[in-house]
Amino acid sequence: MADMKIGAYVCQGCGLGERLDTKALALVAQKEGKAHVVREHEFLCNGQGVAMIQKDIDEGVNRVVIAACSRRAKTEAFGFEGVAISRVNLREQVIWAQPATDEARELTQEMAADYVRMGCAEAKKIVAPTPNAEHGTDKRVLVVGGGISGMTAALEAARAGYDVLLVEKTGVLGGYMAKLHKRVPHQEPFADPQATDIEGLVASVSQDPHITVYLNSTTTRTSGAPGRFSVDITTESGQTATENVGAIVMASGFTPYDATKLPELGYGKSRNVVDQAGLEDLARAAAAQGEPMRRPSDGKEIKSVVFVQCAGQRDATGTHLKYCSGHCCNTSMKQAMYFKEQNPSIDTAIIYTDLRTPGNGEDFYRSAQRKGVIFTKGTVASVDEDGSGSATVRFHDLILDDKTATMQGVDLVVLATGLVPNSGVNIDIPPDAADVDPAKASEHAVSVLNLTYRQGPDLPQLKYGFTDSHFICFPYETRRTGIYATGPVRRPMDITQAVEDATGAALKAIQAVENASLGRAAHPRSGDLSFPTFRREGCTQCKRCTVECPFGAIDEDEQRYPQFNESRCRRCGTCMGACPVRVISFENYSVDSVGSQIKAIDVPDEFSEKPRILLLACENDAYPALDMAGVAGHTSSAFIRTVPVRCLGSVNMIWITDALNSGYDGVMLMGCRHGDEYQCHFVKGSELASYRMSKIDDTLKNLNLEKDRVRALEVAIADIGKVPALINDYAAKIKEIGMSPFKGF
Amino acid sequence: MGDINRAMAEQYRNDFLKEVEANVEEGQWVKMCMQCGVCSGSCPLGPAWEHPPQEIFMMIRAGRRDEVLKSESMWMCTSCYNCIVRCPRELPITHIMHGLANYAHRLGLAPKMNPTRRFAKKFWNNLAKSGRVNEIELSVGLYFMDGFKTGIARAWAMKDIGIGMLKAKRLNPFGFLTHKGCKDKKGIHKMLKKAREIEDRRKGFTA
Numbered sequence: 001m002a003d004m005k006i007g008a009y010v011c012q013g014c015g016l017g018e019r020l021d022t023k024a025l026a027l028v029a030q031k032e033g034k035a036h037v038v039r040e041h042e043f044l045c046n047g048q049g050v051a052m053i054q055k056d057i058d059e060g061v062n063r064v065v066i067a068a069c070s071r072r073a074k075t076e077a078f079g080f081e082g083v084a085i086s087r088v089n090l091r092e093q094v095i096w097a098q099p100a101t102d103e104a105r106e107l108t109q110e111m112a113a114d115y116v117r118m119g120c121a122e123a124k125k126i127v128a129p130t131p132n133a134e135h136g137t138d139k140r141v142l143v144v145g146g147g148i149s150g151m152t153a154a155l156e157a158a159r160a161g162y163d164v165l166l167v168e169k170t171g172v173l174g175g176y177m178a179k180l181h182k183r184v185p186h187q188e189p190f191a192d193p194q195a196t197d198i199e200g201l202v203a204s205v206s207q208d209p210h211i212t213v214y215l216n217s218t219t220t221r222t223s224g225a226p227g228r229f230s231v232d233i234t235t236e237s238g239q240t241a242t243e244n245v246g247a248i249v250m251a252s253g254f255t256p257y258d259a260t261k262l263p264e265l266g267y268g269k270s271r272n273v274v275d276q277a278g279l280e281d282l283a284r285a286a287a288a289q290g291e292p293m294r295r296p297s298d299g300k301e302i303k304s305v306v307f308v309q310c311a312g313q314r315d316a317t318g319t320h321l322k323y324c325s326g327h328c329c330n331t332s333m334k335q336a337m338y339f340k341e342q343n344p345s346i347d348t349a350i351i352y353t354d355l356r357t358p359g360n361g362e363d364f365y366r367s368a369q370r371k372g373v374i375f376t377k378g379t380v381a382s383v384d385e386d387g388s389g390s391a392t393v394r395f396h397d398l399i400l401d402d403k404t405a406t407m408q409g410v411d412l413v414v415l416a417t418g419l420v421p422n423s424g425v426n427i428d429i430p431p432d433a434a435d436v437d438p439a440k441a442s443e444h445a446v447s448v449l450n451l452t453y454r455q456g457p458d459l460p461q462l463k464y465g466f467t468d469s470h471f472i473c474f475p476y477e478t479r480r481t482g483i484y485a486t487g488p489v490r491r492p493m494d495i496t497q498a499v500e501d502a503t504g505a506a507l508k509a510i511q512a513v514e515n516a517s518l519g520r521a522a523h524p525r526s527g528d529l530s531f532p533t534f535r536r537e538g539c540t541q542c543k544r545c546t547v548e549c550p551f552g553a554i555d556e557d558e559q560r561y562p563q564f565n566e567s568r569c570r571r572c573g574t575c576m577g578a579c580p581v582r583v584i585s586f587e588n589y590s591v592d593s594v595g596s597q598i599k600a601i602d603v604p605d606e607f608s609e610k611p612r613i614l615l616l617a618c619e620n621d622a623y624p625a626l627d628m629a630g631v632a633g634h635t636s637s638a639f640i641r642t643v644p645v646r647c648l649g650s651v652n653m654i655w656i657t658d659a660l661n662s663g664y665d666g667v668m669l670m671g672c673r674h675g676d677e678y679q680c681h682f683v684k685g686s687e688l689a690s691y692r693m694s695k696i697d698d699t700l701k702n703l704n705l706e707k708d709r710v711r712a713l714e715v716a717i718a719d720i721g722k723v724p725a726l727i728n729d730y731a732a733k734i735k736e737i738g739m740s741p742f743k744g745f
Numbered sequence: 746m747g748d749i750n751r752a753m754a755e756q757y758r759n760d761f762l763k764e765v766e767a768n769v770e771e772g773q774w775v776k777m778c779m780q781c782g783v784c785s786g787s788c789p790l791g792p793a794w795e796h797p798p799q800e801i802f803m804m805i806r807a808g809r810r811d812e813v814l815k816s817e818s819m820w821m822c823t824s825c826y827n828c829i830v831r832c833p834r835e836l837p838i839t840h841i842m843h844g845l846a847n848y849a850h851r852l853g854l855a856p857k858m859n860p861t862r863r864f865a866k867k868f869w870n871n872l873a874k875s876g877r878v879n880e881i882e883l884s885v886g887l888y889f890m891d892g893f894k895t896g897i898a899r900a901w902a903m904k905d906i907g908i909g910m911l912k913a914k915r916l917n918p919f920g921f922l923t924h925k926g927c928k929d930k931k932g933i934h935k936m937l938k939k940a941r942e943i944e945d946r947r948k949g950f951t952a
Contacts, residue, residue: 355779365779366777366834369776369777369779370776370777372776374762374776374806375779375780375806376803376806376807377780377803397803397807399780399799399800399803400800400803400804400807402807405807
C-alpha cells in the first residue's frame with residue numbers, strides 16, 4: 001500500500017532500558033522493519049508518551065508498532081482509534097522471562113530484536129478493522145418456553161427495557177413449577193417447603209407491557225442472525241406470525257424421565273408407586289380438597305413412605321440416565337416434609353446412594369433430619385406390592401453392607417426419576433440412525449427452534465442430550481451466536497439455579513442485540529469489529545469452512561460459495577485455519593499477517609547452537625499464562641518465538657510448514673483443553689486443531705523431519721508454573737534431536 | 746432388669762431410634778448423622794470396633810435393637826474425643842457411645858464379661874464407697890478379678906510401672922489400711938442416691 005506509514009515506538013520503562021539496548025532495537029525497526037517513524041521513550045504509556053504517538057498518528061502514521069509490554073497490558077493507554085496496532089511484548093515475555101544476568105544479555109537482546117522484526121512485519125499486513133455493514137438492529141428478545149426459566153428471562157429482559165416475545169407450547173404459563181405443591185425453600189432459614197408463588201409470577205409476566213405472550217405456540221422456523229432473526233410463531237390451530245427479533249433465549253426445560261421404564265421398582269404395577277411428579281399431583285389434589293394424602297390404590301391412611309433416589313439415574317449399565325439430575329435429593333426431602341406436616345408420626349425413609357443438596361440444601365437436609373426423616377444409604381433392588389396395597393422395598397444397605405435389607409408395610413413408594421432435557425433434535429446424529437441413548441429418547445426429538453441453518457435445526461448438544469452451553473467457562477454460550485440456552489435444558493438444575501441462570505441468559509441476550517446493532521462480535525471477542533472475508537476467485541468450494549465453523553455462521557449461497565453471516569461469527573478464525581487455499585482473512589488477522597511474522601525473524605546458521613522454536617499460543621489461555629509466568633519470574637528458553645493466535649483452530653497448516661521450511665527447529669502449539677470438558681473459548685477450535693495436528697506427521701515425513709519437530713500441548717490459564725517447564729522440556733528435546741537441516745535456504 | 750428391657754422393647758416396637766432418643770444420653774443427635782464416616786476413620790481404636798460409630802448410628806435407624814445393645818463396640822470408646830472434634834455435624838459421639846453403653850447396661854443387655862464394663866463397675870463401686878478412689882485397692886482388684894493366678898501374672902507384668910509409681914510417691918502401698926476417703930461419706934451416699942433417683946425418673950426406669 002502506498003499510503004502505509006509505520007510508526008515504531010520502543011519503550012525504556014519497566015526495566016526495558018536497563019536490560020535491553022533499545023537504541024539497537026530502534027535501529028532494527030528502522031532498517032529491517034522499514035518503519036517510517038522510529039522513536040524511543042523512557043515511559044511510553046504515560047501521558048507524554050501516548051501524546052507523542054498520537055501526534056505522529058495525526059501527522060499520518062497509520063500502523064503503530066508498540067515495543068513495550070504485553071498486548072494484555074495498558075490496553076486503554078495504547079487504544080488508538082483508526083490505526084492498526086501491533087504490540088511487541090518485550091516486557092513479560094522477553095526481559096521478565098529471561099534471567100537478568102550479563103551472560104543472558106546477548107540472547108535476550110536477540111530475542112527482543114526478533115520480536116521487533118515480527119511486530120513490524122505484522123504491522124505491514126494489517127489494517128484497522130471497520131464495522132460490518134451487514135448488521136441488524138432489532139433489539140427484541142424471543143424467549144422460547146414459559147416455565148420458570150423462560151418467564152424469569154422474559155421479566156429480566158423486560159425490566160431492562162427490552163421488548164420480549166414469550167412463546168409457550170402449552171396453553172398456560174408456569175411449566176413444571178406450576179405442577180408443584182410447594183417448592184424447596186429458597187429463603188432463610190431453608191427449613192420448610194415454601195409456596196411456589198407461580199401465580200404471582202405468571203401475573204407479572206402477563207401484565208408486563210414489554211412482554212407479548214404466545215400460548216399454544218411453537219417456533220416453526222428461525223432464520224437470520226443476531227440483530228435480525230426472523231421467526232415464525234405458529235399456534236396449534238396453524239396460524240403463523242412472522243416476527244423479527246434480535247436474540248433468542250431457549251428455555252425449553254425438561255421432561256421427567258419415564259418411570260414406566262422401571263418396572264422392577266414397581267412403577268406401573270402398583271398404584272402406590274409414583275414418581276416425584278406423581279407425588280406432587282397427589283399433594284396438590286389433597287391440598288385442594290383440604291384433606292390428607294391417601295394411598296392411591298384404596299384411599300387408606302398413609303403411615304409409611306419410602307423415597308427411592310437415583311431411580312433410573314446415575315446408571316452405570318447404560319440402560320437409564322447416566323447423570324445426576326441435581327434437584328431430586330432436595331425434592332424428595334421436600335416431599336417427605338409434606339408427610340411430616342400432615343402427621344409427624346408418618347414414617348418417611350429416603351434411600352439414597354449419595355445425597356447431593358446443592359445451594360442451601362445442607363440446611364434443608366438438617367431440617368429434614370430434625371423432623372425425623374430417616375436417611376438410609378443403599379441401592380434399591382426391587383419394590384413389590386403384596387396385593388393389599390402394602391409394598392416391600394428390598395435394598396442393599398451400603399453402610400451395614402446388608403444385601404437383603406428390607407422395609408415392609410410401605411404404603412407409598414416415590415421414585416426420584418430425574419429429568420431429560422428438551423433439547424430438540426440432536427443434529428450430530430443422522431435422522432435415520434437408531435436411537436441408542438435413552439437420554440435422547442425419540443419422543444423428545446422434535447425440533448424446538450427449527451433453525452434454517454445448514455448445520456441443523458437445533459442447538460448442538462454436548463453430553464447426555466443437554467444443549468452445549470460452554471458450561472465450564474461461559475454458561476449460556478451455545479454454539480449458535482445470539483441464541484442462549486438456559487435452565488435445565490443446558491444442565492440439570494433446580495428452581496433457584498434456573499432463576500439465576502435465566503437472569504444471566506437474559507443479560508447475554510441483551511449484550512448480543514447491543515453488539516449486533518453496532519456490527520460487533522459477541523462473546524468472547526466482545527466488541528471486535530473485524531470479520532472474515534474471502535477471496536471469491538480463489539475459493540474451490542471445498543466447504544471445509546462451512547463444516548468446521550463451530551458456530552454455524554457460514555451458509556452456502558446459490559453458487560455454493562461460502563456465505564458468511566458476520567453477526568453469527570465469533571471471529572475465532574477457525575475457517576481461516578481450515579481453508580486449504582488460504583483465501584479467508586480478517587482485516588487485522590490473516591494467514592499473511594502471522595505468516596510474515598514467522599518469516600521475519602533472524603534464523604542463525606546450523607552451527608550457531610542457537611535453535612529457533614516457534615510457539616503458536618492461544619491468546620485466551622496460553623498467552624496470558626506465558627505473560628503471568630513472566631510476571632511470576634519464571635524464566636524459560638531464550639530460543640522461543642511466540643506468536644499469539646485467536647484460537648488454535650485458526651492455525652493454518654501453512655504456518656507450520658513455512659516455519660519448518662524457513663529453518664525453525666521446532667514448532668510448539670499451546671491451546672485449550674478439548675473434549676467433553678473443553679475449555680476452548682470457541683468450543684471446537686482446539687479440538688479441530690488437535691485433529692489437524694494428528695495429520696502433521698505426513699507433512700513432517702515429506703520434509704524428511706523428525707516427529708518431535710512439532711508438539712501440540714493443552715494449557716490452561718492457571719498453568720503459570722507449568723508453561724515455562726513445557727517450553728524448557730521442548731527446548732531440551734530440540735537440542736537432543738539436533739538442529740534443523742533447513743537453515744540458510 | 747429383664748422386665749424393664751421387655752417393657753422398653755414393647756413400648757417402641759420397631760422404632761428403636763425413638764427409644765434411643767428418649768432414653769440415651771444425647772440420643773436425640775443420632776438422627777442428625779449424615780453417614781460421612783469421619784468418626785469411624787478418626788477413632789484410634791477403629792479397627793478394634795465390630796461396629797464403628799457410623800455403623801451404630803445406621804443400625805439404630807435400621808431398628809437393629811438387640812445387635813446394638815448387645816454389642817461390645819461402644820464399650821471400646823476411650824473418650825479421646827477425636828470423633829467429636831472432627832464430626833462435621835457436631836454430634837457428641839463420645840457421649841452417645843457412653844450413653845448407649847450405659848443404657849445397654851441398665852437394661853441388662855450389655856455383654857457380661859466385657860472388661861470395660863467390669864472395670865467401670867469396679868471403679869464406680871470403689872469410688873462410691875468412700876467418695877474417693879482407693880488406688881491400690883482398685884488396681885489389685887482389677888488384676889485379680891479373673892482369679893489368683895492371672896492376677897499374679899498381670900501384677901508381675903506391670904511391676905516396673907508399679908515400682909516407678911511407688912518411687913515417685915504416686916501410689917500408697919499401705920492404701921488398704923490408710924485410705925480415708927471423704928469426710929462426709931453419708932452425705933455422699935445420700936447425694937448419689939438422689940442423683941440416681943432423678944436419672945431413673947428422667948429415663949423411665951421408675952418401674
